[in-house]
Amino acid sequence: MTARQVLNAQLVVDCGEGRASGRGSFTYTRPPRARYDCHRCGTREGPVTGPDAVIRFVAEIRSAHRDRCTAQEHRT
Structure with missing residues (x-):
């Protein structure tokens, strides 16, 4: 028997x-973007667009959302 897995966030x-458009530069025809969906509280954070914004968002969203999530699992 396998254990049941639950997707809490995405x-x-x-x-x-x-x-690439030259020495170390890059030209986007469609810029990077990111969003975070919490399946515990039903909240969607983002989307953010642009390479720098996506890097910051990915680095910080899990802990930032945990602080404001309304689901009881985070409150213990």
Whole structure:
């Protein structure tokens, strides 16, 4: 028998589309974007758009959302 797994949250990241346009630069035809869906409280955070915003969002969203989530599992 296998253990039942529950999806509590989902971090969705679209890395965008584009091409290199010179020395270390990149031109996006579709910029990166990200969002966070909490299935415990039903909240969607984001979306954020742009490479720098996505990097910050991904690095911080789990702990930031945990602080404001209304689901009881986070309150113990």
